[in-house]
Amino acid sequence: GGDLQVLQFNTEDMKKVEKMAKKYGILYSVLPDCNRKDGLSEVIFHTEAVPRVNMMIQKLKFGKIATFDDYLKNGDEKSLGKLMDFLKKQQGNEKSHTIEGDRVNTAIDGLIEKVGMFAMEKKAISVDQVKENFSINGEQAESVIKQLETIGVLGSKKEDGTHAVMMDKDAFINRVRGYQDLAERMRAVAASKNANLSDVTISKKLIIEENDHAVKTRIPGTWGDEARYVWLRKENIMDIHNGKTMLTFLDSNKDYKLYDSQNRVVTTQKGTELYTHYDKVEASVRERYEKVQKQQKKTTQQKTVTTKKAR
Numbered sequence: 001g002g003d004l005q006v007l008q009f010n011t012e013d014m015k016k017v018e019k020m021a022k023k024y025g026i027l028y029s030v031l032p033d034c035n036r037k038d039g040l041s042e043v044i045f046h047t048e049a050v051p052r053v054n055m056m057i058q059k060l061k062f063g064k065i066a067t068f069d070d071y072l073k074n075g076d077e078k079s080l081g082k083l084m085d086f087l088k089k090q091q092g093n094e095k096s097h098t099i100e101g102d103r104v105n106t107a108i109d110g111l112i113e114k115v116g117m118f119a120m121e122k123k124a125i126s127v128d129q130v131k132e133n134f135s136i137n138g139e140q141a142e143s144v145i146k147q148l149e150t151i152g153v154l155g156s157k158k159e160d161g162t163h164a165v166m167m168d169k170d171a172f173i174n175r176v177r178g179y180q181d182l183a184e185r186m187r188a189v190a191a192s193k194n195a196n197l198s199d200v201t202i203s204k205k206l207i208i209e210e211n212d213h214a215v216k217t218r219i220p221g222t223w224g225d226e227a228r229y230v231w232l233r234k235e236n237i238m239d240i241h242n243g244k245t246m247l248t249f250l251d252s253n254k255d256y257k258l259y260d261s262q263n264r265v266v267t268t269q270k271g272t273e274l275y276t277h278y279d280k281v282e283a284s285v286r287e288r289y290e291k292v293q294k295q296q297k298k299t300t301q302q303k304t305v306t307t308k309k310a311r
Helices: 011-023 047-060 068-074 077-090 102-122 127-134 138-150 169-189 271-275 283-310
Strands: 004-010 028-030 040-046 064-067 124-126 154-157 162-165 197-203 207-210 214-218 229-233 238-240 245-251 255-259 265-270
Touching: 004 011, 004 047, 004 068, 011 040, 011 047, 040 047, 047 064, 047 197, 047 238, 047 245, 064 068, 102 124, 102 127, 102 138, 102 162, 102 169, 124 127, 127 138, 138 154, 138 162, 197 271, 245 271, 255 271, 265 271
Parallel strands: none
Antiparallel strands: 004 040, 004 064, 028 040, 124 162, 154 162, 197 245, 207 214, 214 229, 229 255, 238 245, 255 265
């Protein structure tokens, strides 16, 4: 539920993605393939897991994060009905990687713009026309029509079953964008997250020792003879803030061994208690990291173009 994003990757890499997502504790749902010609597949996941998904992309060296709207726009009208049926089946299925019921509304949000543009061309639209042209059932078509009517795009139902278009194209686009933004903010307020894994940032100044597989860091808030240390696996760590900070996560259900300066185990501590010593990852950290990733990608592309020109 809440604010979701899409991970897009080559269909042939599905098994690798599933294995890594399980390792990093990322809850997801595999989305129906809305465009079989592009050779890509998508899974949808909660925004709270973005740091771990970025980590997964870095380790696997493929994949990219997109929005749910990007996914909808990539599909054709005929595939959207299948998507909405899929989302409805996810509701209340606690045994699967679930998507809450409001995802159905998000799919409808994606249809609103398509149906609205179709109506603009026809000057009026009916439930039957929506069903026929967008391959969705009557209930779904009525829901789209009702929302377009609610936000003032369509007029009331006439005797012949049609709804007249009440605004021009520019006004419609502005109205629909505002509606989608509001709906997304409302869903974000109700956002839920995986309670087992918590993302944290750790200053590299706290690193005391490291080997090929892990780093030993001092636990913030412990000093002197009472200083305690924890070993964290490198495969679960990503550098941010120009290499000054580490981004990783703690498992609230795991018992972590705490060491002294001589590498002797002193005690164990649950991830929930250990987490209280660290700074949680705020949205600003994610945004900053994503900007760095985009800039690095842009720089790499520029270097590639320069090299080709030189040749």
